[in-house]
Each structure stands twice: as structure tokens, then as C-alpha cells.
Amino acid sequence: MDIEFGIKNVARTVNFSTNAKADEVAAHIARALNEGGPIDLVDDKGRHIIVPKESLGYAVVGSDTTHPVGFGVLGGSSD
Numbered sequence: 001m002d003i004e005f006g007i008k009n010v011a012r013t014v015n016f017s018t019n020a021k022a023d024e025v026a027a028h029i030a031r032a033l034n035e036g037g038p039i040d041l042v043d044d045k046g047r048h049i050i051v052p053k054e055s056l057g058y059a060v061v062g063s064d065t066t067h068p069v070g071f072g073v074l075g076g077s078s079d
Contacts (some may be wrong), residue, residue: 001025003041005049006057014051016043023063 001022005014013023016017018025025041032039039051041060 002062003049004060005039005051006059007051007055008015008057014049016047016049018042019044023060029059029061 001013001020003025006015020028020041028041029039035057036053036056038053039049039056041049043049
């Protein structure tokens with residue numbers, strides 16, 4: 001799942017992927033904001049992404065749905 005953080009006064013976003021579920025990530029962010037501590041998430045490569053609460057402008061948490069990849073026929077028969 002992809003996550004995007006917007007950081008205050010910084011033009012570039014922080015983008016990373018994690019193996020955690022969307023609900024877990026959203027709950028973790030909300031808990032950190034309510035408790036006043038930093039947001040500390042682990043990406044899918046094992047790295048910690050730590051953002052101070054005061055610096056977070058926004059967070060976009062992707063969905064848990066996976067999209068099938070393949071080569072199929074869309075529409076119907078071409079006969």
C-alpha cells in the first residue's frame with residue numbers, strides 16, 4: 001500500500017510503500033497526532049519513516065485492494 005505525506009513548508013512529498021493495512025496505518029497516524037508524538041511508520045524495506053507531528057501537512061493512505069495484472073480481452077468478442 002502506498003502512503004504520501006505532505007510536509008509543511010516543503011515542496012516535495014514523502015512517498016513510500018508499506019505492508020501494513022490501510023486501517024492500521026490510519027489508526028497509527030491518528031494515535032500519534034492525538035498523543036502529540038512523532039509519526040513512526042516502517043516501509044516495506046524495513047526503514048523507519050519518522051515525521052514530527054508539527055510538520056505533517058497531510059497524509060494520503062492508499063487502499064488495501066490489489067489490482068489484477070494480466071493480458072485479457074476487454075469488452076467482448078471481436079467476432
